[in-house]
Amino acid sequence: MSRKPISASDLPCIQCNKCTHVCPQNMVDPAFTPRGYLLQALMGEGAELEAGPEVWRCLTCLKCREACPSSTDWVGLVRELRHNAKGKDQCFECKHGHLVQILQRMMANPAIEQKRLGWAEGLEFADRGEWFYFTGCLPYFDNMFTFGSHTSIAKATLKLLNAGGVVPVLSNQERCCGYECLWNGDRETFSKLAKLNIETIAATGAKKVVTSCAECFHTLKADYAEERELPFEVVHSVTLFAQWAREGRLRFRKTPTPGVTYHDPCRLGRYEGIYDAPRELLKGVAGDSFKEMERIRGDALCCGVGNFSNCDSNTKFLQHDRLLEARRTGAEVMVTTCPKCRIHYGCYLDGRPIEPVENLQVRDITEIAAEALEP
């Protein structure tokens, strides 16, 4: 990594405790205290933090930095500590048997052959061109998580791109973006994946990369850019489609839909500051049936799972709280722009570990928009 590692002396923490006050993990576990861990790091006990479970329990949702008066990068420190811990063979717990990470390590092998375009049969795409649609792990998720379809997001995105006059490149050589590896301390795998993806995209001649996943988007845009200068621009599909709708390039019919509300994913919102485009697009499709939740934009609650590494009973309480908040708006659909958020909330709705949240679906914004597309 070219990025300068964060050390305790880079942390201008004034111990005001606002980070802990807003931290979702602290809401469900009183012992979890970013302020306290920063003090620990400042007092020279970073090694003890690395060895303990705390560093793996941070959701990296960035609510702490949103509240911090001195812009202390606790989350950056977490990433560094995880990297150091990984070097000492310390690891996190994963409810899915580390499946995602195993998959990523397999994909980091340059020799591996993938057949990942089956979902796109019958749709229009290219081998070379200006636009590249980075589908991420959506084709794999269909086989990993049984609730709902995930390639439906990819199909909807492709349909909207086509409707806007773009025939994007899809590639069997594309790999997972490496987000989970990076945030779980495995930089080696992340760097390999980043290198392969940058080379794959560059080889198609693409200058614009579209993602429909908030985590892929932030990883490509910010973390790949730290690896090397990118020969392409990265855009989240919701920004693009909102712009095209504004320009009249996409037209939607306002269909009578049940109430919808919007959940800001951490990576699109707090990390990248994209709050207006999804709302603009959603209002264009759902009109007056769009209702805001209480905690929105920078204050939005995280879905409760960071990089598939810390899903436990506390996670379920956070998800339950957020789903109830969505339901209180009168909405029957909670829309998001991150397939991972949808998976995690979908997991709750599927398993109902605390209590059922009736009459609520979680859907991706591209699905809603594609259904409302005027022929």
Added chain:
Amino acid sequence: MKNLIPDFADHLKTAGIAFDTRNVTPYASDASFLTMGKPGLIIFPNDEAQVLEVVGYASRNGIALTPRAKGSGTAGASIAPEGGVIVITDRLGVVNPFGRRLGLPTPRFYTAAGTEILRDALDSHRNDEVYARVGAGLSTEELDRILLPLGWQCAVVPSSGWSTIAGNFATNAGGNGTPKYGTFQNVVSYLKMVVSRPGGAEVVTVTDRDTIRDLAGGQGLYGIITELDVRIAPRLSKQELHSSFCSCLIDDVETLGEVVGAFMVEMEKVTRPIIAEFMMADKRLFKPGDKLLTHPEIGPLFDYPEGSYKFIMMYQGRRDEMAELASVANRFPKVTFQETGTETFKILLDLRKAATGKSPGRVAIPGFEDIYVQDPRDLGRVLKAIYSITEGSLPGRPIGHQYTGGLVIHYRPLASLNRAEYKLAWELTQRLCAEVCTERYNTVKRREHGLGLELYALSSPAERARLKALKARFDPVGIFQPHLMSESPDIRFVGDKLYA
């Protein structure tokens, strides 16, 4: 001597009360950056029953307890001696049946006399003293969120709003609303506390206002608050609100302070602000090219000649209660008055907060000693003394609150993140307080969030007697914060251990 912690931990485990003995370093200090060592046990009770269990056990076994809420803690009151026990109180009354701090509670409302007001009838009490009954762990920010749809707000909100209401009471905090409603000792009308009793613990309620005023600022010395009534006020519309700022530019800092002090005395006679804040204008608050410098109202405030000093005062209140402010300002040729909108006022308030020293890349140096100017007419002499000590040293500027009956001046030298500057700033703060907080200037030393570790040390003989009497009444076993009752507290600064 027997280590009592393992047995206490076993008891907590049996009672189903959350605790931690493994990772205790996070509680070795607070925003004061003071320390007395690492505690041995951190307890996280969920409700009053669990607090009763904790206090009962501690009382029977003679174990000292340090309550700790969720604010910054800038006076060291929330740190325990080496191996001690800290009780985290931020979940009391605010957790759901599963013990998670999710969702917002539904408070009940009362008049000053203790008569309940139904939620739907709140509006008919807009001219009355109204109180919300809340759990100790609720913050003013959370209560404000609860009250917003009802058209009400907390009467007093410390600048951040993130601290718990019981913590604010324990430190007798002030903030927005204090010029009109007072500090927390004036806005609480009912307290429920778990206190020690020989052989156990007891829940007591306090409704006598004099006793409540006495208990405020006790820094956890008397017991653990579980519930309290806190004053709320009708939320004013933009039309009902007066927002303004006054400024004064003079090339001699002593004269500047004299003019401003005299102005403050006069304006206090005829106005009743809800917010009254001040700061010395300082161009170093801005990065080059900052958009605020071209703001039509704010930009000119920070445009002043080198070698001169500019004092900025910010006032907000009910329009009818602030009507005379302009005419008072007119009587002072050096004071300019400008009414402004609520949006610009908020920007100014944010700047005032930033001026405390919370800026990226530098830290406001801990210690948090404040200079309490008992009579605004002494402001000139005080400012001169502050500048004679601080000019040419680390960056910093006097900022503060204009409360009825006195001014609180914060001076935070800003240190770069290295041990040398940290030490320099710490020494500067100590020198500032030693030389300026004296009878000569009619000032006293205060700490921003209560007196903390110096509660007893900084108290007069009469105040010490009062503390002892309250201690005997509410904590006869003496298990709450016994180290605070020291004439010479063992204060150690961790700042020079940081950033090695």
